[in-house]
Amino acid sequence: MSKNGPLALSFHALVVVFMLAPLVVVCLVAFTPENTLTLPTSGFSLRWFRAVFERADFIDAFYNSLILAVVAATLATLIAVPAALAITRYHFPGRNFLNALFLSPIIIPHLVLGVAMLRLFALMGVNGSFVWLMLAHVVVITPYVLRLVIAAAIGIDRSAEQAAESLGASRFTLFRQITLPMILPGVAGGWLLAFINSFDEVTLSIFVTSPATQTLPVRMYVYATESIDPMMAAVSALVIALTAATMILLDRVYGLDRVLVGKN
């Protein structure tokens, strides 16, 4: 039963339309048979999707983004899990500082991070290199993994760990057999959230990519500032589909509502 009046529901309908309109329009225009950006009124066509797959620059940029996001999310998880365990399990001077430091990339504008890394990479002579682009992404996405793993590590029952420890399990066995399975939803959810954020990142990447290491969002940004045609709508529709698939996966392993609004 809804407690909302008709006025409230109309307002709600407008907000939903506002939030979804640009995305729905992109997906519809992607199927246009015309040469211009119009809704497909005379029938659906896949020509612009074919056009995307004939563009080597977009295909390369897609693979760059995919490899980048997979490797960066994995590295971020590998450093965030031990850091999250350190922050939740041990009391040591500087613990709060480390926590704030590791979460700070969320508050610092990506633009500032982008120009800062550009300066460092230029001085080192490595600007545009894929490895350093990836490490830059790791810094930006680590906070997302850290937050989810900390939330998972705080919530677990420590008695199983204590039992295993008193039975003589080594620290590694303890982590692999007891702790990791218990925090696994947080780890997997964190990885997926990090993956999405790395795959979508544009503001930092635009400063530290070269034509050879251009990511898909950067390629799309540059393309959209130069020309606008229905191919851009087809690329966008593919990105929306990939993001939606990742979100469904995220919902299965961790719960989308928990990621978005932190509900337990």
Added chain:
Amino acid sequence: MSRGYLLSAPALALFVALLIVPLGLTLVLSFNLFDYEVGVKSDSYTLANYASLLSDSYFYEIFWRTFWISALVTLLCVVIGVPEAYILSRMGTPWRSIFLILILTPLLISVVVRAFGWSLLLGADGLINQAIAALGGRPLKMLYTPFAVILALVHVMLPFMIIPVWTSLQKLDPAAEQAAQSLGASQAKVMRMVVLPQIMPGVLSGTLIVFGLAASSFAIPGLLGGRRLKMVATVVYDQYLSELNWPMGATIAVALLLANLLIMLSWNRLVEGRYKKALGE
């Protein structure tokens, strides 16, 4: 105790090398002299970049425009996001979770895609103008105006307002609302005396996030503002990649970061003071 350091060492090493060092280098760069013929003179230091930032009317105009656009976007997000979060919280299952996810998931879709979606709608021969023409009206210029930038920024930022308000609404005891109603309070009075005080912390933290993100937004003004409607982030981009005047770009970036932190801290303090007073602490 030392195990805590050991476990956080890899992350700490990365964050020192790729966060603290580059930010420090950028701060230093902002004091370096720039010469159009030789480039950055990293051995001579000057305050000239900061002086021109403060005296040049071009930069003043850019900062002022960024400020008012961000403030307006924040206000619109409050006006739309707060009632929407409240309406969502009063929905029954399963609609509540369905609409919550529908409204919040655009957050995870690339901002370039969302900007492109708005340019499809708002362009000179975009879908809205096509509809106006079909109805016999005259086309409107919407793309490359503040209107387009503000609309798209509200679209991108609205989830960041709804999330904290929603979270604080979850802590609201529905019995408190019912009690107030059964004691004869009007709907407006319930809102003002029971609901609003409870969700204020959520609204305020949403305000901070939205303002900070809007003030430093890059892709939206870059794609929907065009060549003339610049905001701080797009000017920094121009300084770095077209003018190649890195020290000036670094100065603007440092100023943006400091202005953001300053506004956030003072707003936080102002609000905390108010809030504590209201609670009688």
